[in-house]
Amino acid sequence: MLLCIDTDHLPDILNFGHVNYKEPWVHFQRITDEHILYIVISGNLYVKEGTEEYSLSKGDMLILEPNILHKGYKASCCHYFYIHFRHPRIWRVTDRPDEEVHKEMLQKRILSFTSDIASEDAGTDSICHIPKHYNLEKFEYYMQFLYDTDNDYFGKYEHYKRLVSYKLMELFIRIGIDYLNEKTSLMTSALPKAYLKARDIMGFILSEYRRKISSKEIEDKFEISYDYINKIFQKSTGHTIANYINIIRIRKAKELIETTSLKYADIAYFVGINDPYYFSKLFKKYTGMTPSQYSLFYSKIRRDE
Numbered sequence: 001m002l003l004c005i006d007t008d009h010l011p012d013i014l015n016f017g018h019v020n021y022k023e024p025w026v027h028f029q030r031i032t033d034e035h036i037l038y039i040v041i042s043g044n045l046y047v048k049e050g051t052e053e054y055s056l057s058k059g060d061m062l063i064l065e066p067n068i069l070h071k072g073y074k075a076s077c078c079h080y081f082y083i084h085f086r087h088p089r090i091w092r093v094t095d096r097p098d099e100e101v102h103k104e105m106l107q108k109r110i111l112s113f114t115s116d117i118a119s120e121d122a123g124t125d126s127i128c129h130i131p132k133h134y135n136l137e138k139f140e141y142y143m144q145f146l147y148d149t150d151n152d153y154f155g156k157y158e159h160y161k162r163l164v165s166y167k168l169m170e171l172f173i174r175i176g177i178d179y180l181n182e183k184t185s186l187m188t189s190a191l192p193k194a195y196l197k198a199r200d201i202m203g204f205i206l207s208e209y210r211r212k213i214s215s216k217e218i219e220d221k222f223e224i225s226y227d228y229i230n231k232i233f234q235k236s237t238g239h240t241i242a243n244y245i246n247i248i249r250i251r252k253a254k255e256l257i258e259t260t261s262l263k264y265a266d267i268a269y270f271v272g273i274n275d276p277y278y279f280s281k282l283f284k285k286y287t288g289m290t291p292s293q294y295s296l297f298y299s300k301i302r303r304d305e
Contacts, residue, residue: 001132002101003063005172006089008126010165011035015084016153018146027072034086036064037168039136039146043078047071056080059139061175063132065092081146083168093129105129105180113199130176138178145171194232197222201233201241209248210272215241249273250286257295264291 014034018041027047038045038061045056049070054062056078064070093101108124136142149167152160201222205213215226218241222229226241234240239247249271256267268279283291 002093002098002129003132004089004091004093005087005128005130005169006126007128007169007173009088010162011085011087011168013083013085013153013161013164013168015082016150016164018079018081018150020079021077024075024077025072026075027070029069029071031067031069032064032084033066034084035066035090037081037083037085038062038064039081039142041079041081041143043080044076045072045078045080046074046076048073054133059136059142061131061134061136063130065132081150085168092132101129102180102183105176106184109180109184110195113195128173128176129179130172131179134175134179136175136178137182142171194224194229195236197224197229198233198236201229202237202244205241205245205248209245209252210270212272213245245272246282247286250283253279253283253291254287254294257291258298267291 020041021043027045038047038056040056040058040060042058045060047054047056047062047064047070049064050068053073056062112124145167149164149171152167153164201218204218204221215230218229219226230241233244237244252271253267256262256270257264260267262270264280265276268274268276271279273279273282280290283289283294287294289297
């Protein structure tokens with residue numbers, strides 16, 4: 001069973017912590033008006049929600065939903081994290097089978113992989129799918145994450161609940177990613193390796209655009225034909241590799257014009273273009289204005305705000 005959560009909205013944290021029952025204990029009976037996330041550290045937790053019985057052990061998580069009776073059905077020793085929260089847009093997927101949702105999740109993953117890393121666009125919509133009941137294979141990672149969050153919560157520094165809200169959303173997103181990795185063979189067959197290399201090249205360009213990047217360097221570094229990956233790159237981003245490099249350089253140049261008083265020749269150098277005349281020509285090609293015209297244009301916008 002899957003739940004949808006809108007990541008544009010943060011959860012409200014009502015209670016957070018962990019409890020260790022060293023003697024056999026049965027979960028009490030109750031109906032709440034909030035969601036509750038349980039993640040078992042050790043031992044066993046036996047919970048019945050409605051008519052469904054759940055047997056949780058080390059690394060298992062379960063999200064209990066509001067307005068449904070839940071109670072223990074068997075005594076046990078258990079150490080577990082609990083997070084009580086409310087969220088305005090979280091719901092159970094009931095209109096289609098999980099297998100169909102997995103395909104949608106996979107398409108979203110592919111869309112994300114092939115999105116422009118430098119774009120302001122988020123790349124995908126804000127809906128994250130998470131399993132209601134799931135075993136966290138990266139147990140040590142999630143335990144460290146939860147204990148760190150526990151320290152933030154009980155440290156009670158300013159904005160601590162907001163900080164924990166962000167971390168809970170991160171937790172959901174990461175669980176959703178791990179869940180999809182488990183349910184698909186994405187990294188080996190569902191998405192051609194060339195598309196993954198195109199994504200990696202985008203990241204490489206973002207970190208190295210300040211210097212000359214040759215086609216041979218890309219071929220050697222990523223062990224792939226430049227002409228072939230250039231076609232895949234263009235299909236993924238809508239731009240050739242060379243064009244994408246120039247787009248990144250001009251975007252960074254615009255940021256420097258907007259935020260500094262550097263000379264245009266210095267800005268050109270900082271973004272990897274050694275010829276100021278060529279920089280001005282390239283800047284006009286991508287913005288429709290020379291650097292000086294853009295500076296005046298941006299200054300006028302700032303004055304009018």
